[in-house]
Amino acid sequence: MSKRSIIPILYxxxxxxxxxxxxxxxxxxxxEILSGFSLFPxxxxxxxxxxxxxxxxxxxxYINSIIYVSLNTVISVTVALxxxxxxxxxxxxxxxxxxxxxxxxxxxxxxxxxLPFFQLYSSVGLFDTHLAVALAHCLFNIPLAVWxxxxxxxxxxxxxxxxxxxxxYSFPRFFVTIFIPTIKAGVGVAAFFCFMFSWxxxxxxxxxxxxxxxxxxxxxxxxxxxxxxxxxxxAAAGTLTIIPGAIVIYFVRNYIAKGFAxxxx
Amino acid sequence: xxxxxxxxxxxVLPVLLLVAFNALIPIMTVVNYSVQETFGNNLxxxxxxxxxxxxxxxxxxxxxxGRQFLFTFLILIIEVPLGVIIALSMPKKGxxxxxxxxxxxxxxLIPWNVVGAMWNIFTLPEIGLLGYFLNNVLGITYxxxxxxxxxxxxxxxxxxxxxxxxxxxxxxxxxxSIPDAxxxxxxxDGASPWKVFRYIQLPxxxxxxxxxxxxxxMDSFNIYTEPFVLTGGGPGNSTTLLSIDLVKIALGQFDLGxxxxxxxxxxxxxxxxxxxxxxxxxKDDP
Numbered sequence: 193m194s195k196r197s198i199i200p201i202l203y204x205x206x207x208x209x210x211x212x213x214x215x216x217x218x219x220x221x222x223x224e225i226l227s228g229f230s231l232f233p234x235x236x237x238x239x240x241x242x243x244x245x246x247x248x249x250x251x252x253x254y255i256n257s258i259i260y261v262s263l264n265t266v267i268s269v270t271v272a273l274x275x276x277x278x279x280x281x282x283x284x285x286x287x288x289x290x291x292x293x294x295x296x297x298x299x300x301x302x303x304x305x306x307l308p309f310f311q312l313y314s315s316v317g318l319f320d321t322h323l324a325v326a327l328a329h330c331l332f333n334i335p336l337a338v339w340x341x342x343x344x345x346x347x348x349x350x351x352x353x354x355x356x357x358x359x360x361y362s363f364p365r366f367f368v369t370i371f372i373p374t375i376k377a378g379v380g381v382a383a384f385f386c387f388m389f390s391w392x393x394x395x396x397x398x399x400x401x402x403x404x405x406x407x408x409x410x411x412x413x414x415x416x417x418x419x420x421x422x423x424x425x426x427a428a429a430g431t432l433t434i435i436p437g438a439i440v441i442y443f444v445r446n447y448i449a450k451g452f453a454x455x456x457x
Numbered sequence: 458x459x460x461x462x463x464x465x466x467x468x469v470l471p472v473l474l475l476v477a478f479n480a481l482i483p484i485m486t487v488v489n490y491s492v493q494e495t496f497g498n499n500l501x502x503x504x505x506x507x508x509x510x511x512x513x514x515x516x517x518x519x520x521x522x523g524r525q526f527l528f529t530f531l532i533l534i535i536e537v538p539l540g541v542i543i544a545l546s547m548p549k550k551g552x553x554x555x556x557x558x559x560x561x562x563x564x565x566l567i568p569w570n571v572v573g574a575m576w577n578i579f580t581l582p583e584i585g586l587l588g589y590f591l592n593n594v595l596g597i598t599y600x601x602x603x604x605x606x607x608x609x610x611x612x613x614x615x616x617x618x619x620x621x622x623x624x625x626x627x628x629x630x631x632x633x634s635i636p637d638a639x640x641x642x643x644x645x646d647g648a649s650p651w652k653v654f655r656y657i658q659l660p661x662x663x664x665x666x667x668x669x670x671x672x673x674x675m676d677s678f679n680i681y682t683e684p685f686v687l688t689g690g691g692p693g694n695s696t697t698l699l700s701i702d703l704v705k706i707a708l709g710q711f712d713l714g715x716x717x718x719x720x721x722x723x724x725x726x727x728x729x730x731x732x733x734x735x736x737x738x739x740k741d742d743p
Contacts, residue, residue, distance in 0.1 A: 197553075199546040203625075204560050207618060210579045211563065213586045217578060229589045271471040278468035283459040290469065297480050298672075299727045301679035303700040304720035307707060308483035331479040334472055392568045394682050409568040423578060430571040437566025438559070445555040 211434070218428035225423050240428035250429070253408030256322065257391065258436065260405065263326035265386040268333040269341075269379060273372065276341035281350065294335040302395045305331070310399050320402045328396050333386040340385060344378025380447035387440055408433060490717035508718035517702070518719065522726075525699040529677045532616045537670060539617070540624025544632055545658065547625075558629075561622040573686025576615045601688060605695035612684045612696055619683065620673060627669040631662035667738045674734060678727050699723055 217225060218240050219233040244250040278284070279291060309328055310319070318324040352374065356366040372379065398410040412429050491508055512518050547557055567575070582588040582600050591599040601608040635657060643653050681700035684690070690697035690705070697705070703723065707716035 196546040197548065199543055200548075200557055203543050203621075204557070207560060207564055207622070209586065210575050210618065213579050214575045225584060229584055229593070231586075267475075271475060274468035275472040278465035281459060282462040282465035284461065284463050284465040287465075290473070294472070294476060296728060296731075297476055299675045299679070299731055300480070300484075300724055301681070301700050301703070301720070301727070303679070303681050303704050303707075304487065304724060305483050306704075307713070308486035309479075311486060312482050327475070328479060330475050334476055338472060388566055391566065394568055394570050409570050412574070413570060426574060427578060430567075430575055433568050433571050434563065434566065438563060441559050441562045441566060445559050 214427050215431050217423060218431045220424055220427075222422060222424050237424075240424045241432075243425060244428055244432065250408075250411060253406060253411035254432065256401075256405050257397075257407040257409070260322040260325040260329070260397070260407070261387055261390045263322055264329045264333060264390040265383050267326060268330055268337045268386045269383050271330075272334055272337035272341055272382065273379075274367075276338045276345055277367070277371070279338065279342045280345035281353070291338075294338060297335050298332050300331075302393070306395055306399045309396060313400050319400065320404045322405045324400045325397045325405060325407070326390075328400055329390045329393060332393075333389055336385055336389065337382040340382045341375070341378050344375045344381075348374055377447045380444045384440060384444045384447070388437065391437060487717045487720050490713045491721055492714075494714050508714045509722065512715055512719045512722060518722075520694070521697055521699050521702040524695075524697065525678065528612070528616075528680070528698055529674060531613055532620070532677050533670065533673060535613070535617055536621045536624050536673060537666070540621050540669070541628050541662070541666070543621070543625045544628035544662075545654070547629055549633060558626065561625055563622075564619050565622055569682035570686050572615065572619055573683045576611065576618075576683075576687050580611055601692075603692055605692055608688050608692060608696050612687060615683060615687060616677065616680070620676070623672065624666075624669045627665040628662050631665040632658060635661050663738075667735075670738070671731060671734055675727065675731060678730070 216231075216233055219236045219238070220230075221235060221237050221239070224230060224234055279287060313319050313324045313328070318327070348371075352370070353366065356370055361370070394407065394409045397407045398413075401407065401410065408429065412426060492505060493503060548554055564572070577585075579585050580588045580599075580601060582592050588599060591597045598604075599607050601611045639657050640653070643657060648656075679700060680698060681704065684696055684698060685701050685704075688696045690701045703716060703719055706712050706719065
């Protein structure tokens with residue numbers, strides 16, 4: 193332990209305090225929460241969690257969110273892979289313009305797009321489906337995935353491609369069996385970021401769904417307003433939204449550090 | 458050297474189609490609204506550029522834009538140096554690296570409205586940890602539903618809590634890519650820590666910092682959900698940032714024309730500033 197490790201320790205404490213408060217509150221009874229301040233739950237209760245796990249309108253929120261987030265991650269990474277390859281290996285008419293245009297889509301405020309998105313997805317009959325949210329999130333996730341993957345691919349020497357062709361590999365076979373495994377750290381990082389931005393986004397997800405594909409975050413806002421202000425329930429639901437992200441980051445933890453270093457990112 | 462190959466377009470085509478579907482059609486809808494007036498019933502009247510003129514002259518827009526720039530400026534000036542300092546003091550190897558990375562990434566993986574709700578619970582004056590501590594232990598009167606300064610401080614601290622880790626992770630990635638030989642050479646030359654930072658670490662972090670600053674600019678300029686859940690734009694209009702104001706006009710008052718014109722002006726400003734950042738920060742690159 194050196195003297196300067198005090199900085200990360202203080203920072204992590206600062207990060208964990210609000211999270212601790214949320215988790216602590218999820219184990220308190222509504223009475224305890226409203227009756228005053230207590231640092232630890234006086235009577236630990238699992239009632240808040242029991243409500244969520246037994247009420248379909250709650251737990252389906254989680255299932256819906258996980259479905260469209262996974263769908264979005266798969267779509268984004270799959271279409272971004274060949275595109276990133278094209279940007280990193282070839283020059284073609286309008287390549288730079290296209291790359292910048294892709295990035296500009298991250299700059300459009302979601303609030304701007306909410307209403308037109310609703311009209312667009314209603315008119316093609318996808319309103320209130322998981323696919324609608326997954327496709328809409330492609331707007332900001334595909335550009336990011338292309339950007340990250342292009343960085344990683346740029347770090348792989350072109351000789352790899354050429355050797356494979358000399359050895360008689362066809363392009364698809366080379367791409368799937370050699371190239372993708374070589375940049376798997378990059379795929380991991382790209383998938384992580386797609387998962388993250390799709391999981392945390394609410395405005396578009398809420399606009400594009402009503403009942404059948406309603407995300408958990410929207411269930412939370414609805415319940416919070418209809419059932420009064422049930423802080424304990426809200427805290428429990430919030431705590432549960434942290435878990436999928438924590439699991440995903442645990443799996444990619446080594447890729448994040450190594451992965452970024454490998455790529456030009 | 459990249460090979461010239463026009464067939465590469467086929468590789469890009471799926472991306473192009475998907476993004477164009479999501480980007481071009483909605484933006485054309487917005488353009489369409491921005492030049493028309495509607496009274497409902499699907500009746501539209503040509504309005505020309507009136508809405509644009511009205512928005513650009515309105516004091517309400519100027520005020521929201523000013524608050525937006527202030528917010529983005531404050532969070533950039535806090536998060537970027539803080540993120541770099543934390544990245545510099547993190548361990549380079551060992552079991553603490555994954556622990557640090559996982560806990561630091563945690564806030565970024567929480568849905569945005571949960572972030573807002575969480576900070577709301579955290580800062581409630583009588584029953585929140587921070588609110589209770591400030592009011593009852595330190596004796597500072599703190600109530601962000603009454604005091605605009607408290608509301609501003611809270612949304613800034615919330616954003617620092619939420620996003621500093623992005624700067625940390627990216628800077629850290631740049632740092633670990635520096636070979637040990639560089640540090641040894643610096644040691645032999647007797648370079649001071651400041652010189653090591655200025656001539657070895659900072660240049661290596663430049664690319665990742667460009668990305669971090671750009672991402673932080675774009676995302677903070679478009680921020681909506683977290684401050685909306687936390688303060689609802691109040692007290693009064695004191696924390697009504699651009700997106701919050703836009704949604705108030707579009708969905709609250711259902712003034713689609715002015716809202717659309719405002720969206721386009723908003724988008725144009727974001728594009729312009731991002732482009733300026735990008736050109737300034739990459740102008741020394743070969």
